[in-house]
Each structure stands twice: as structure tokens, then as C-alpha cells.
Amino acid sequence: METTIKKVAVIGAGVMGAGIAAHVANAGVPVVLLDIVPAGATNRNTIAETAVEKMLKADPAPFMSKRCARLITTGNIEDNLDLLADCDWIVEAVIERLDIKQDLYKKVDAVRKAGSVVSSNTSTIPLDQLTGGLSDAFKADFCITHFFNPPRYMRLLEIVQGPQTRADAISTVSAFADVRLGKSVVMCKDRPGFIGNRLGILWILAATVEAIDNGLTVEEADAIIGRPFGIPKTGVFGLMDLVGLDLMPHVLASMVGSLPAGDTFHILNRDLDLIKKMIADGYTGRKGKGGFYRINKAGGGKVKEAVDLKTGEYRVSVKPQLASISAATEAGKKAAAALLAHPDKGGVYARRVMARTLAYAASLVPDVTDSVADIDEAMRLGYNWKFGPFELIDSIGVDALIAILSAEGMEVPPFLTAAVGKTFYKVEDGKRYELRLDGSYAELKRPDGVLMLEDIKRTSKPLLKNGSAALWDIGDGVVCLEFTSKMNALDPEILKLIGQAVKLVPQKGYKALVVYNEGSNFSVGANLGLAIFAANIAAWPIIEEMVEGGQKAYMALKRAPFPVVGAPSGMALGGGCEILLHCDAVQAHAETYMGLVEVGVGLIPGWGGCKEMLHRLSRSKVLPRGPMPAVAKAFETISTATVAKSAMDAQEKSFLRETDGITMNRYRLLADAKAKALALVEGYAPAEPIEFRLPGPSGKVALEMALGQFRRMGKATPHDEVVSMQLAGILSGGATDHTEVLKEEDILALERKAFMTLVRHPGTLARVEHMLLTGKPLRN
Structure with a gap:
């Protein structure tokens, strides 16, 4: 898919604006970064230049390679607005003040070329207010593009269009964001907070208030609200430490002024004196002296401490011991349901926070979006939830959730009531459907150029399979080798299936093989547990057999009479890196971290x-x-x-060749790898x-x-x-x-x-x- 965006400008070189500019540069696209001229500055471009310098030193790095910084041209909005004249997309990321934004838009409109798209990164000011009083031509080219921080790593992009926005302006930006920036684009209605922050902020507020009111420790709250629901182990308090407590008052204030009366947010919201005091004392999270958690280095040691939510004083952090947490752990895939049903204070907390959050998600349909899939995507990619709220509801049961809400005296939204006896998702004939507001189901279709193994697995059986790997027919004569072990650790079962696959491909008339999976990480390397077990019983021949088996399996891939393409994403370490080194070619997701460790x-x-x-x-x-x-x-x-910190870095460190490909969008990786494999078929000969x-x-x-x-x-x-x-x-x-x-x-x-x-x-x-x-x- 080609896009027509060849050059981008970002106005506002704060954390978000600079990060957006860096990620555009990661895509190989020239970008102009402008900001104001500080009073009394001798270097009029100092804000933008300093932003780039800071990003070159930052960790995690906004740039996929330091070389990408060369694509950024810095300047200021007083002297260099003429640099916008040949830009196809102009992103505004300045302070959240309507008067400042509108004044800037008038200046931009005077110098931009006809048809260039202008967008705001705001998530607090409605689009109709942003464009109020501006020309119809400007309104036709304007939209909101809300990135999540940090822009390189967060895959969600929310887009809001106005009633006058050109359809092709939206399609142009969406295609560029998808293919070149690797974003999953979710269209939102012009409502406060859109999807991600509307729901995410309510969840954070509920988790904070209910923890204080119900006498939980921060460790208990994070353990309950984290892994059992497929939410990162940081939970809520760890998340606030990560993003910065000082952002909380600003975010809450924006919601207070924009959300309608009667919204659940207003029921929960109140001044939190503890957070005010922590911010005043410099405890703003990881970027400050600490937050809800801190590391006390007094006396030369390192002691993890946590804030007591009652007193505000720090104490040694302790592992939570609630029966509800143990029950959730034992319940495995049914952890969320087990926790919500538990009678102890952990169960009460889970119900007060998660049941309320899931109900709130249902209340956003159709006001914020008509699609439950879009809400789920926003929370998965914007807040790193493993499951979206409607996927969680399906796992708990619609009727069970309604019973919980009723027992807790919480309102049941109409969409949830309409779903009684149903699920929000269903699969028929291998196709996935989502429930709509009218009670019908609509098919969820992938965009062109997206091929997902999870879809193939719903409609077919593996060609080969054992406890740690499987081989799938992905069409057009290409097969896919998938690792399925825990963390995709490599073991003798995987090595055995590699040997079988090398024989099956030519026997069955297949053309090529792709090594790929849809786990969080491609592979963390060999299964160390097997090695230590064998070493502890001095079973040295077993270890040597595994070493030799891995060498033979990888050499068999390398010398196979058909092309082999590796398609990694996430960590590809140790043996996971080695298998890629033996492939004819690699098509790597941009966020691939390779190394021989x-x-x-x-x-x-x-x-x-x-x-x-x-x-x-x-x-x-x-x-x-x-x-x-x-x-x-x-x-x-x-x-x-x-360890290379991106696919670009892997090329610079020779883990990848210059001829190996890089895919920015994770959803497009398998299709790109398959295309690369097919391109190698004609005239193929092993190295x-x-x-x-x-x-x-x-x-x-x-x-x-x-x-x-x-x-x-x-x-x-x-x-x-x-x-x-x-x-x-x-x-x-x-x-x-x-x-x-x-x-x-x-x-x-x-x-x-x-x-x-x-x-x-x-x-x-x-x-x-x-x-x-x-x-x-x-x-x-």
C-alpha cells in the first residue's frame, strides 16, 4: 500500500511532539520540528534542537537508530513557517489551550500547500472548537490524530474527523500511519477523551479511589487489578509511577470540564490529598524521587518501598497475601471470574473497579463508537491490556457481570442489557463477528495486506504438530513454522518438528517456509530448565544431543531446497537469534530485539x-x-x-543483513514475510x-x-x-x-x-x- 505523504511537520517539541517527529523519522520520512522562540534566547531554535539532543540520549530510545535523527530539520514558528510549504501532513502538538492552537492554525493556513492535512494531537479539546471560525478549506483538511506516549512504542492512533473533513484526507493519514508508522488506527467520534483515555482514566480513577476507600495496600491493588485481568503487572499504581503522577491532576481537570453531568467519572472524582502532597514533595514517579513505589538506597542498600495509602508514609514493600489473589492464580484462564466472585476485600475491590470499568466500556456504545472491537483495540494497544473490556466480559459472562453490577448497586448500561444471553464476539465458519447495538452481528474483516495466523488456525488444521510447535499452510504454497512453547523457548520438540518440516515441504509440493508466531516474543532462546535438569543428574549425553540436534536442525533449514524466511517480533534471543541467522532472509517487525546472550x-x-x-x-x-x-x-x-534495540539497530550490528526487510506494522508482518518468501522461489538455490x-x-x-x-x-x-x-x-x-x-x-x-x-x-x-x-x- 503506497501513501502520498512524503514529508511531515510537527509543531511543538515537547515530549509528545518530539516523539512523533522521531517516529516519522523512524519511518524514513523527512520531518520538520518547530517550536516557539524562548524569551532572550541567543539560539532561536533551541527548544527543537534540545528536544532532538535529549531523544538521542533517552532510554527507551525514541529513535530506532541514531541515524534517523538526520531526517529531522529543526526550527521555530517565527522564522521557519515557510518550511511547511512542501509538507503533506502538519501535526500540531502544542499546549492544550484553544486560543494558542487557533492562532497557530491561522499562521499555518497562510503558508501550507493546498490539500496538505493538518491535525492536532489533542485529546481534551473537541474538534468543532478547534476549527471554530476557520475557513471551510482548512476544515476540509483538518482532523485529530491522537498518538499515545511514547509514540514509537505505543501502537494505537485514534483519529477523529469533523463533518467537513475530506474522506481522502482521512484515508491518506490512516494509510500512512498504518503502513509507515506501524499504527493500528481507530476512528473515534468527537467526544471527550475519545476511547482510550475516556475509559483508561476512569479505570485509573476508580482503582485509586476504591483502593483508598477499601483499605488496600498499593501492592494488593496492583496484584488484583493487574495480571488476573490480563493487565500489565504494574497494575494502576505502578502505571502512574511510570507515566508520572504530576500528569494526573491535569488529566482529571480536563475530564471534569468536558464530560457530561451524570457521567460515572463525576461520581468517583474528588480531590486526592495524598497525590497532591506526593507531587508537592517531588514524588512524581520514576522520573522523580519515586512515587507509590520507590527504591530506598540509604546505607548503600536497595530496598523497595511503597506508600501507605492511609498515612502517606513509605514502608518496606511486601508481597500481598490475600486469598482472592491465590484463588485467581489457581483459576488460570478463569482468573478474572474467580477474583470477581471472591468474598474477601480483594474480591470486593475487583468488583468495585473492574465491574464498573467494564460497564463503563459498554456505556460508550454508541456515544463514542459503534464498535466493541475498536474499544478493545484501544485498550489493548493504548494501555497494553492483553484483553479488551468486551473480551473480558465474554470470559466472565454477560449475565454474570450484570448480576455483579446489580449486587453492587451499579447502573447496568443499555448495551449490556441488550447483550443478555449473548456474547460480544462469536466465531462461525472460521469468521469472527462482533455484536452491534441492534443485536445483530457484523463480520470483523482484516484490512488489505494483513494476514494473521490466528485467523488461519480457526479454519484449518496443522500439517504437523507437537507439544511445542506446529506447521501451518498459509496459502500460495507457503507454510509457517510456529513455536507454541512457553515464551517460545526452544526445546527438542521444536528441533524435531523443524526436521520434519524440511522433509514435508518438498514432499507435499510446497514452495517456501516462514518461521513466525504471534507471541509477545519470537523466542527467548533455549529452554534452560531442561538444561539444568539434565546437568543436575549429570546427563551430559542428553545435553550434547540437544546441542547437536539444534545445529543439525538449523543447518537443515539453511541447506533446504526451498527458501526459508524468518519473521520475528519482540525478543529474538540466544537460539531465537540463531535460527534467524540461518534463514535465507528475514522480514523483521521494527520492534525486534535480537542478540546472542x-x-x-x-x-x-x-x-x-x-x-x-x-x-x-x-x-x-x-x-x-x-x-x-x-x-x-x-x-x-x-x-x-x-542486544539490538530495534530491527534497524540489528542491521547496524550485523544480526540482520541490509537486504533483510523491516515491517513497521505488527499486523502486516506475516503477509510481508510470505511475500518475501515467494519472491525468492524462482531460481532458488541454497546458499x-x-x-x-x-x-x-x-x-x-x-x-x-x-x-x-x-x-x-x-x-x-x-x-x-x-x-x-x-x-x-x-x-x-x-x-x-x-x-x-x-x-x-x-x-x-x-x-x-x-x-x-x-x-x-x-x-x-x-x-x-x-x-x-x-x-x-x-x-x-
């Missing part, structure tokens, strides 16, 4: 990662020629467990076997000297040295020199030997156990 658990990449990185780096255009530069760079990359000329013992000595320098600087622990010397032996080629030719199998043999040496080492076993217990690396 085995040294963190005292091991080395044992499934061909060392071999493939050596090969990639030996062909690098930026490294000097000769055997040692590639060896040294591979050693640096692997020994420091370097030629790699040959290496490595420096041998002399190269290992050079790496040892570099390691010694790290040790003296305090950057390498004793076991780091043990692991790194094994790595050095692999990368330098063992007992060889640059006159001798080594094959891929020779490097694989060195990997196996080093892996088996390290897996027996007490230091490695301690690291693996510590990682399994804490999720954090042990620096022994």
Missing part, C-alpha cells in the same frame, strides 16, 4: 551463532579486510551479550557452504589481551573470563592459522566442545539457576 548464563552460542556472526562480519563493508577484524568484532558482540580462514592461537592471544584489559577495568568478572576464553577459542578457529580452510562443520564442532565444557562448570550452573529463579543474570 548466552554468556549471561555462562554459555556460548552453540547452535551456529558464532559461525554465522563470523561470516556476517567477515563480509561487513565497515570492517577492515583480513581474518582478525571480523573475529574481534564477533568477540566483542557475543562476549558482551549485545553456498561457508569457508573460513581464521587466525588460530595468535588470534586467541590477542583476544585474551583485550579481555585482560576489561578485567583490569572491572568490567569482566572471573566467570566472564572463563566463558570469554572458550568463546575466543571458537572464533579464532582453534588449532589453525589463516592459511588453513575451515568448513562450517569445523566451527560447529568447536561450539559443541566449548558448550559442553562450560555446561559442566560450577560457575555456569550457578548462573543458569540464578536466571531461572530471578530472571536476572548472576555476575559471578
